[in-house]
Amino acid sequence: MFGVAVAxxxxxxxxxxxxxxxxxxxxxxxxxxxxxxxxxxxxxxDLAFLTMFLDSLTxxxxxxxxxxCVAHPAKQMPYCxxxxxxxxxxxxxxxxxxxxxDDVADDGSAKAHAAEMALRSRYAQAQERIGAECAAIQQAxxxxxxxxxxxxxxxxACARVFGRLMGQLFAAGCCWEEADAxxxxxxxxxxxxxxxxxxxxxxxxxxxxxxxxxxxxxxSGSYNPFVRLGAGPQQMREVLEVLAADMAEAFERLPLxxxxxxxxxxxxxxxxxxxxxxxxERSEAAISEGEPRG
Numbered sequence: 001m002f003g004v005a006v007a008x009x010x011x012x013x014x015x016x017x018x019x020x021x022x023x024x025x026x027x028x029x030x031x032x033x034x035x036x037x038x039x040x041x042x043x044x045x046d047l048a049f050l051t052m053f054l055d056s057l058t059x060x061x062x063x064x065x066x067x068x069c070v071a072h073p074a075k076q077m078p079y080c081x082x083x084x085x086x087x088x089x090x091x092x093x094x095x096x097x098x099x100x101x102d103d104v105a106d107d108g109s110a111k112a113h114a115a116e117m118a119l120r121s122r123y124a125q126a127q128e129r130i131g132a133e134c135a136a137i138q139q140a141x142x143x144x145x146x147x148x149x150x151x152x153x154x155x156x157a158c159a160r161v162f163g164r165l166m167g168q169l170f171a172a173g174c175c176w177e178e179a180d181a182x183x184x185x186x187x188x189x190x191x192x193x194x195x196x197x198x199x200x201x202x203x204x205x206x207x208x209x210x211x212x213x214x215x216x217x218x219x220s221g222s223y224n225p226f227v228r229l230g231a232g233p234q235q236m237r238e239v240l241e242v243l244a245a246d247m248a249e250a251f252e253r254l255p256l257x258x259x260x261x262x263x264x265x266x267x268x269x270x271x272x273x274x275x276x277x278x279x280x281e282r283s284e285a286a287i288s289e290g291e292p293r294g
Contacts (some may be wrong), residue, residue, distance in 0.1 A: 002099075004205045005049040005082055007262060008269035016262045023055075024048045025080035027066070030089035033123045034129075041237065042096035042119070046205075049266055054084040054173045056258040058183035067230040071140035083179040090130045091169060097123035098141050098210065105145065133172050148223035155193070155225040159206040166202025171195035172284060190249060197250040204243040204271065211236040212274045233279045244271065 007020055024154035031039050055062065061081055066076040097119045126135045143161050147153045174187030174194050187194075210217070210224050214236070217224035226236050234240050248267055256263065 002044045002046050002095075004020060004208050004271050004274065005046040005201070005266050006273060007045070008265045008273065011265045011269055012262055013082070014263075016243070016259075019259065020048075020052075020262055022078045023052050023085075024029040024079040025077050026064075026070075026085045027051055027088050027092070028069070028071075030081060031092055032069075033087060034089050034096070034186060035093050035125060035198070038118060039093055039122050040070075042092040044092065047092045049085050049093075050091070050170070050173060051082070051088045051264060052259050053170075053194075053256075054087070054176070054187070055082050056256045056263070057174065057254065057258065058084075058179065058187045059258065060084060060183040062223060064142050069147040083183070084173060085131070086178055087173050087176045089132065090126050092116070093119065093122050093133050094130065094137055096127045098137050102141065102145075133169060136165055136168050153223075156203070156207075157227055158225065159210075159222075163199040163201075163203035164186045164208040166205070167195040167197075167199030170198025170201075193254055195252060197247065200243070200247040200250050201267075204240065204247050205294055207222035207240060208271060208275060211240060212278050237275070238273070244268075 009017055009020070012020070024043075024045060026107070028040055028043050031043060035042075050232040054060075060081050062082045064078065064080040066078050068074070068076060097116070100112060100119055103109070104116055106112075139176070140161050144158045147158050147161065171191045171194055175184060176192035177184070177185065207225070210226050213222075214224060214226055214231075216222075218227050226239075228236075231239070244267075251263070251267055
């Protein structure tokens with residue numbers, strides 16, 4: 001369920017692109033500092049979005065500079081970090097580990113087992129730092145797996161569980177104990193509203209993931225709410241548009257100023273990039289094979 005909350009870079013300025021990359025690099029540095037070089041594989045733009053959101057909501061002290069890294073050894077890359085980069089780093093490792101567990105349960109491949117083994121000790125570190133959040137992730141993932149195994153599960157049941165989890169994580173970030181006192185005070189004021197937005201974002205992400213994975217899940221027989229409904233691309237888009245509208249409404253009620261245009265590029269356009277790419281390809285393939293366009 002990664003790779004959805006990504007900015008639409010053709011809709012932002014050059015300065016915003018640089019800011020976005022700096023936040024992403026800041027999260028990457030935080031993961032390396034807290035969990036080691038190999039754990040950078042857990043890096044995602046979704047958690048960079050969380051960092052940007054929490055930074056905008058609470059306006060903490062930020063640290064910025066330039067540095068070389070393994071990915072960019074010949075170039076000084078700008079980075080920007082805050083206390084929330086550390087929180088997002090911890091969540092990156094925790095979520096990546098549970099994704100590995102999910103992969104192991106799904107196919108039991110050697111690759112999945114190797115990834116789980118590689119992250120196991122790092123996850124133990126994350127449990128020491130964000131124990132409550134790790135417990136919430138485990139509970140939600142177990143609940144989702146149980147729901148996916150039931151033939152009469154409501155189409156939105158798993159999405160609601162994942163949404164509840166995202167709401168908990170957004171609220172926890174607002175009260176992150178490693179942030180400065182002023183940021184924690186500001187975050188606590190808006191924790192409930194941030195949880196509401198996070199829950200709606202989580203529901204959308206789960207259903208968007210299902211839409212993008214429709215064909216693969218249909219072939220494999222894996223649980224997918226849209227496959228069970230027999231939904232086509234237009235029906236899926238209509239469901240996602242309703243969820244996106246609810247998510248956007250909750251976002252706009254928050255007192256966000258810093259990076260707000262960049263975040264809107266994620267929520268109003270970026271989150272649709274995988275869907276548009278997936279169904280454009282299928283439509284073009286259908287035309288080339290002489291099938292009716294639908």
